[in-house]
Every structure is written in C-alpha cells, then in structure tokens.
Amino acid sequence: MAxxxxxxxxxxxxxxxxxxxxxxxxxxxxxxxxFMEMQRLGSIIVTDKKGRPVGIITERDLVTRVxxxxxxxxxxxxxxxxxxxxxxxSPDESLSNTARRMSRLNIRRLGVVxxxxxxxxxxxxxxxxxTPELIEMIQERALIREGNSEELPESHQMAGYCDRCGQWSxxxxxxxxEYLCVNCYSENxxx
Numbered sequence: 367m368a369x370x371x372x373x374x375x376x377x378x379x380x381x382x383x384x385x386x387x388x389x390x391x392x393x394x395x396x397x398x399x400x401f402m403e404m405q406r407l408g409s410i411i412v413t414d415k416k417g418r419p420v421g422i423i424t425e426r427d428l429v430t431r432v433x434x435x436x437x438x439x440x441x442x443x444x445x446x447x448x449x450x451x452x453x454x455x456s457p458d459e460s461l462s463n464t465a466r467r468m469s470r471l472n473i474r475r476l477g478v479v480x481x482x483x484x485x486x487x488x489x490x491x492x493x494x495x496x497t498p499e500l501i502e503m504i505q506e507r508a509l510i511r512e513g514n515s516e517e518l519p520e521s522h523q524m525a526g527y528c529d530r531c532g533q534w535s536x537x538x539x540x541x542x543x544e545y546l547c548v549n550c551y552s553e554n555x556x557x
Contacts, residue, residue: 378464379457381496382478382486388413391420391445398444399428408491409475411484412448419477419484421448454479457486465493498526498538498545 478486528547535547
C-alpha cells in the first residue's frame with residue numbers, strides 16, 4: 367500500500383469531530399447542560415476568557431458533580447465542575463496509539479491540538495464507528511499477504527454489533543452503509 371502513496375494507518379485527524387463546540391468557564395452549569403442537550407453532545411470543551419481550552423464537561427461530570435451532590439446547577443459555574451486539565455493529542459497520532467492512551471488513562475475523549483490550537487475532539491465512539499472498516503482492511507491485507515485474492519466465505523467476513531438492533535452477530539452483512547445481523551438483514555430484504 368505504501369508503494370502507491372496510500373497511508374497504511376488511520377490517524378486522529380481522519381475521524382475526529384471538528385469544529386469543536388465550546389463554552390466559557392464562567393457559564394452557568396444549567397445553561398451548559400441545556401446547550402449540550404440541544405446540540406446532542408455527550409461532552410463539551412470549556413475555554414478561558416482568551417478562548418484557550420482549560421477543561422471538559424461530560425455527562426458523567428454533570429451526574430457526579432451536580433446531580434449526585436444535589437447542587438443547584440443555576441448557581442455553579444462550568445469551571446467548578448469541569449475535568450481539568452484537558453488531555454490532548456496531536457491530529458497526526460495513530461488511532462491505535464490514541465485508543466491505547468484512552469484505555470490507559472481510563473478516559474473516553476481527547477482534545478485534538480495542532481500548533482497550540484484546539485482543532486477537534488476525538489472520542490472512543492469515533493474510533494468504534496470505523497472499526498468495521500478497519501476489520502475489513504485487516505482481512506484484505508491478510509488475504510493479499512497470503513497471495514489469496516479470493517474473498518473470504520460470506521459467513522466469515524465480519525462479526526460485530528448490528529447497527530439496527532445492537533445485538534452481537536458473527537455473520538454481518540453490509541446494506542447501504544449499515545452493518546446488519548442476519549435477522550435485520552432478512553427483515554430488510556422483505557421490505
């Protein structure tokens with residue numbers, strides 16, 4: 367692959383979310399939570415007065431630092447419940463190293479910083495979303511190395527969680543960009 371100019375590994379910049387949605391550190395927590403709900407976000411980056419990222423607020427932070435302690439969200443400021451400092455990574459870091467780092471630090475999100483500027487956010491969910499494609503690439507690479515250009519038998523092509531019902535299946539089929547288990551695939555054929 368490298369001989370024809372293609373990258374052989376996926377990088378953070380390939381899957382990160384960008385641009386990053388932020389809130390100021392002096393924003394009231396109730397407004398932050400409402401904004402997160404309106405934007406359908408599981409986390410939000412907190413910035414200081416100069417716009418520099420100083421922390422992150424996750425759904426877990428809202429539960430453990432506000433709800434569980436029965437604090438009044440309309441009084442507390444974002445800087446009072448954020449996780450700080452924001453742990454960051456380069457956009458040119460490999461996804462495998464990123465996943466290892468997230469696992470080692472027991473976190474699910476990293477800010478992506480390039481030349482001192484926040485340019486994105488990567489989450490474990492972002493990495494999981496591309497896992498089926500990575501598995502296919504690994505399978506194809508193995509076939510090429512073995513000198514076998516034949517396709518894998520259909521029943522061995524892919525295993526994973528169904529995009530429709532969420533159940534684990536050892537026999538997945540791709541239908542219009544979705545990976546479906548045998549049951550959901552059969553239902554799809556009938557419609």
